[in-house]
Amino acid sequence: MDIVMLGHSRAGKTSFMTAMYESVTHGVGGFSVRAERPEDHRVLLRNARRLRNGQYPLLGDRRTVYRLNLLYDHAPVLAFSWRDYRGGALTEDSRSPQAAELRADVAAATGLVLVVDSTELTGGPRAVARIRPLVATALRSASERSDPLALVIALTKWDLVQPAQARSAANRVLGDLISAVRASPHVHGALVPVACGRTPLNVVQPALWCLYVGLAVRAWSLQRSVEELQNTALLARSRDTWWDRVKAVITGEPAWNRIAASALRSAEAEAELLRPLIVPGQRLETLLDPVEKF
Amino acid sequence: MDDQPHITVTALGNSGSGKTTFLLGMYAIMSAGLNGYFLNAPDQDVDLQLAARWERLLDDGELPPPNPGEMISYSFDFLDGLQRLLGIDWLDYRGGALSDARGSESEDVPVLHERLAGSDSVYLVLDGSYLVDPVRHATRGAILRETGLRRMTSLLQGSVQQRIANGAPPPSLVVLVTKSDLVPPARRQRMEDIVDDIQRLLPICFQEGFTTLICPVQLGEFGQKPPDRVPAGLIGPQRLHYPIVFSLAEYMRLLSLAAAEAANEARLRKREAEDALRDLRRTLFGRGRMRDAEAGLLAAQDEEHDMNTVREIAEGRAKRLYEELPSRLPMFRDGHEVLSW
Secondary structure, eight states, rough: OOOOOOOOOOOSSSHHHHHHHHHHOHHHEEEEEESSSHHHHHHHHHHHHHHHTTTTOOSSOOEEEEEEEEETEEEEEEEEEEEOOGGGGGGTTTTTTHHHOOOOOOOOSEEEEEEEEGGGGGSTTHHHHHHHHHHHHHHHHTTTOOOEEEEEEEEGGGSSHHHHHHHHHHHHHHHEEEEEEEHSSSSEEEEEEEESSSSSSSSHHHHHHHHHHHHHHHHHHHHHHHHHHHHHHHHHHHTOOEEEHHHHHOOOOOOOHHHHHHHHHHHHHHHHHHHHHHHHHHHHHHHHTTEEOO | TTSSSSEEEEEEEEEEEHHHHHHHHHHHHHHSOOOTTTOOOOOHHHHHHHHHHHHHHHHBBBOOOOSSEEEEEEEEEEETTEEEEEEEEEEESSSSGGGGTTTOOOTTHHHHHHHTTTOOOOEEEEEGGGSOOOOHHHHHHHHHHHTTTTHHHHHHHHHHHHHHHHTTTEEEEEEEEGGGGSHHHHHHSSHHHHHHHHHHHHHGGSSOOOEEEEEEOEEOOOOSSOSOOOGGGGEEEETTTHHHHHHHHHHHHHHHHHHHHHHHHHHHHHHHHHHHHHHHTTTTHHHHHHHHHHHHHHEEEEHHHHHHHHHHHHHHHHHHHHTOOOOTTTTTTTTEEOOOO
């Protein structure tokens, strides 16, 4: 799964990513996340320690790609990438290599995390203008595809705002995007107020929502494949006759009984892949129950 | 993309009339989403350029400088949620063809004629500063000359005749009164006064065949003598999205009428085919012709069904879009005020 995190400069993207990684590394409801590269793991945890001491991570000056693994009960469930762009790339034109890279990544992403600074939500037309590129990017990405997409709006710095006021402003500024996604069958959205710093709030939910959607999509695909292979096996078995087996020996073409056996073996192999996803999927569903979905 | 229906909009207005600011504001508002609708430039660089110019205005109050180009075109998509409804081919024209002095000799005229003949909606842009006082006989000529309205009328008349000759309906018209905060509040609140002025300046908008919306728009309340750099805190755009909503609603209304007509024609063809089949069944040697008549009947049935579907969808869309427009915005069809779509 490919997750792209977007947001303006100083929206709190890097702090959020760092806090998320530390929290989920310690384990949440049986889940944990581990960076593939030891160096990434070390840097993310070091930044998280600094963040807890009130030192904010240095602003990224280029795209950072983390290759991560979701584990459940220490067993790998889903591999995913997390792309963190510097804020400026969002508003640069196609002459900027980073902007071109961002557009390609957004088009290919299966999860989008829009990081919105909650403290900017109440700024009138200026707030709308500031958040507009995020809305336009998400809208373009969602309207140009028919395959599933996980979309999270992470409202960062939630500890610095009046929740009721910020929630009302979020509805005003982001309400049309939320309604559009709600009406769409293939985009699965979640709105998550987030706070990093000394007392983190909901820092793992955005990632878990993307992973839940990714897991569900993979499970649906496997389930469909198992059913199709089982149907093929049934059909092949119904055509199995003594004469078909003799004819197969003469012509060298596969007999229906062999086709049935092969389809059943493939179905079993796909089911083997599906089984380990069922319990984590159900567990994630429970963990994400309090999240506002759209 | 190319298979999708699209609407062609042409905005005519002199340099400095406020067209660019209107476009920037309309795009900024609608690209962020409004009542479930979105406007989106498929070219992301265009999206960013328009947004950046609007942000500069919000940041430091500096109005966009006059655009050096005479014809500027844009492509937009209009979406209902995530569903793309229509493409919008937008052209801003501010060139010499609008000048009373040399307009008819301008080299832009043939291109502009062709453009207007292909336009589904035409915006006639009038700077609100010309409506500070009621338009009188003594002031009318100067206003027509200075705003380019005389040339706009002439260009529109020529291209509409061409459009009608091609079997297309006249374009919908929007009289876009920009900088409407310059119009004294007493006159602005009584829209009848503005309508009276527009009737004196642009009688073509009230002729048979035209549907016209009169829409005053403003960026904020900057007083009667606004400075070059407006206070960013006073920026509060008003009614900027209504013109495009009207253009799309009217396009959908005309589409529903055309589809109803096509469905009616298909129904007549169906009846003729049914009659022909009935006659052929009574003859002994009509087998070949019967196959043709049956094929014609099926084709007419399919077309009637398809056109009725288009009519229903377009009618529903037109209704929903018209409901977005406030009732106090004056709209005229064939010269009569429309109180309900």
